[in-house]
Amino acid sequence: MAKAADKTEATPQEEAPVAANPEAAAAPQAPAAQVQVDDAAAISLYANFCRVTGTPEELIIDFGLNQQPMGVPKDPIQVKQRIIVNFYTAKRLLAALSMSVQRHESVFGVLETDIQKRVKTQQAAT
Numbered sequence: 001m002a003k004a005a006d007k008t009e010a011t012p013q014e015e016a017p018v019a020a021n022p023e024a025a026a027a028p029q030a031p032a033a034q035v036q037v038d039d040a041a042a043i044s045l046y047a048n049f050c051r052v053t054g055t056p057e058e059l060i061i062d063f064g065l066n067q068q069p070m071g072v073p074k075d076p077i078q079v080k081q082r083i084i085v086n087f088y089t090a091k092r093l094l095a096a097l098s099m100s101v102q103r104h105e106s107v108f109g110v111l112e113t114d115i116q117k118r119v120k121t122q123q124a125a126t
Helices: 002-008 022-026 087-108 115-125
Strands: 049-054 058-064 079-086
Touching: 058 087, 079 087
Parallel strands: none
Antiparallel strands: 049 058, 058 079
16 A cells, blocks of 8 residues: 555655756756646545554554544544555655645644643633
């Protein structure tokens, strides 16, 4: 399953080494190839829980729904999706997620991930 994910991901074009000839360096580079993705059979699920584990070769990312976001859940969180990626794919995913969150925060403000701080802020505002 991880191999199929590697084939469909868009990767940035690698930078070409700087040429010794300044005119060659100024020449326009070919645009990055567009990767076609068929997501017609993709299944969308919501997750508010994520666990990352792994081995020396790959990361295992589990997603699930925590129905009790405050405190320790009474019932086990059921993992509904598991994605296994190599560390190269994980690093590209990290960069893409980081860029997306930075864009979101620049428009909507900083995202507070500590739920205790969010609850206190909301109660103080009322």
